Amino acid sequence: MLRLTLDMDDVMADTHKKLVGIILKDFKTTLFEKDFEATPIRELLHPKQLARLRKIMDEPGFFADIEVKQDARETIYKLSHYYEIYVATAAMEFPNSFKDKFDWLKKHFDFIPWSNIVFCGHKSIIHSDYLIDDQVRNLDAFKGEGILFSAAHNLRDRSHRRVANWKEVAELFLPNK
Numbered sequence: 001m002l003r004l005t006l007d008m009d010d011v012m013a014d015t016h017k018k019l020v021g022i023i024l025k026d027f028k029t030t031l032f033e034k035d036f037e038a039t040p041i042r043e044l045l046h047p048k049q050l051a052r053l054r055k056i057m058d059e060p061g062f063f064a065d066i067e068v069k070q071d072a073r074e075t076i077y078k079l080s081h082y083y084e085i086y087v088a089t090a091a092m093e094f095p096n097s098f099k100d101k102f103d104w105l106k107k108h109f110d111f112i113p114w115s116n117i118v119f120c121g122h123k124s125i126i127h128s129d130y131l132i133d134d135q136v137r138n139l140d141a142f143k144g145e146g147i148l149f150s151a152a153h154n155l156r157d158r159s160h161r162r163v164a165n166w167k168e169v170a171e172l173f174l175p176n177k
């Protein structure tokens, strides 16, 4: 079986949606929800606001209640019949996220065994046939075939094969029925 590795934030989990919700609700801003659709958050906020956002992400509980990306659960379940599914998340960036992320996977993706979950730093350590990730730097460091999952912060990249959503992942990786 080929090995297919998935990133969590902004691939399995709609982390961007949660961040935008916090910014619109709790930050002093003149921005609207649609402003975040095609521009990276880091280009829209003041450095002080970015630092505040990082602090919020570092609080225990932040990663516990993030919504699952649309069609992710059904698609990954189907993929698990054809591929060895691994999850690789750069959790070291937010050490307080470990328990939240582990529990989140158990809650929403109970069919992925603990042995296939990797909390890592650099993803260059991942040995897999495919990696689906929203961060260009993770795909650049990866030795197998990287697939870029579209997000507001990667729309300008032209260096990787791209999928817009989980429906496109299904089209790319699942046999045609």
Ligand SMILES: [Mg+2]
Pocket: 007, 008, 009, 010, 011, 133, 134, 135
């Ligand atoms: Mg990510």
